[in-house]
Amino acid sequence: MKPEATRLSYLDALGIDVFVRRAREAPPVLPAVPLVAERRSPESSEPHEWSQLQNLVSNCTRCPLHLTRTQTVFGVGSQRADWMIIGEAPGAEEDRRGEPFVGRAGKLLDEMLRAVGLSRENVFIANILKCRPPNNRDPAASEAEACRSHLDRQIELLRPRLILAVGRIAAQQLLGSDETVGRLRGRVHTLEKQEIPVVVTYHPAYLLRTPKQKREAWKDLCLARWVIGESAA
Numbered sequence: 001m002k003p004e005a006t007r008l009s010y011l012d013a014l015g016i017d018v019f020v021r022r023a024r025e026a027p028p029v030l031p032a033v034p035l036v037a038e039r040r041s042p043e044s045s046e047p048h049e050w051s052q053l054q055n056l057v058s059n060c061t062r063c064p065l066h067l068t069r070t071q072t073v074f075g076v077g078s079q080r081a082d083w084m085i086i087g088e089a090p091g092a093e094e095d096r097r098g099e100p101f102v103g104r105a106g107k108l109l110d111e112m113l114r115a116v117g118l119s120r121e122n123v124f125i126a127n128i129l130k131c132r133p134p135n136n137r138d139p140a141a142s143e144a145e146a147c148r149s150h151l152d153r154q155i156e157l158l159r160p161r162l163i164l165a166v167g168r169i170a171a172q173q174l175l176g177s178d179e180t181v182g183r184l185r186g187r188v189h190t191l192e193k194q195e196i197p198v199v200v201t202y203h204p205a206y207l208l209r210t211p212k213q214k215r216e217a218w219k220d221l222c223l224a225r226w227v228i229g230e231s232a233a
Helices: 003-013 047-058 092-097 103-114 141-158 168-175 204-209 211-232
Strands: 083-087 124-127 162-166 189-191 196-201
Touching: 047 141, 083 141, 083 168, 103 204, 124 141, 162 168, 162 211, 168 189, 168 196, 196 211, 204 211
Parallel strands: 083 124, 083 162, 162 196
Antiparallel strands: 189 196
């Protein structure tokens, strides 16, 4: 498939209408940079370190959410990925299945990843919280604080070249900010402790409710792709 046809198929998969426009108004395209989806570095962490962390998370009782969870939602994907996707917290279906981003929002996230040549198998997907808040309410500050060391350890083991923060709560918690997603988007932030670039985008659940913003999410993915290319240069 030709590059333009491929790009149009990705936009169609995301549900973005494409119109014929003047050149200066054309939708954004992927930067012409190499994409390295998964690292094969000898510095990669050992599998037993991940197993130890997952066991720690599974038995965590640091906050009251352990009383109401069905199971913890550790995360899925490659333990040697360059991209780390971080969302907010598990919902009801995630709590039942033990996997982040399932259901309609998960399917849209899959399409967003596919639009930049990725899949669940070659990124790592996690959440700020590993347990579901009752009634899918927003995570409390104390819950996020109690769970933060688990996330920090995942980041430390993975050593991603990019974090894509999905949604307001994930972005604010990661960056220690109270700005809206709209204000955090469009620029590259840094997770200071680990010195990892962070790109912010809309949550797939929000995009399902507000499909006109899918084009903006596409721009965020292009920015993330550019960051990966720059870090590989």
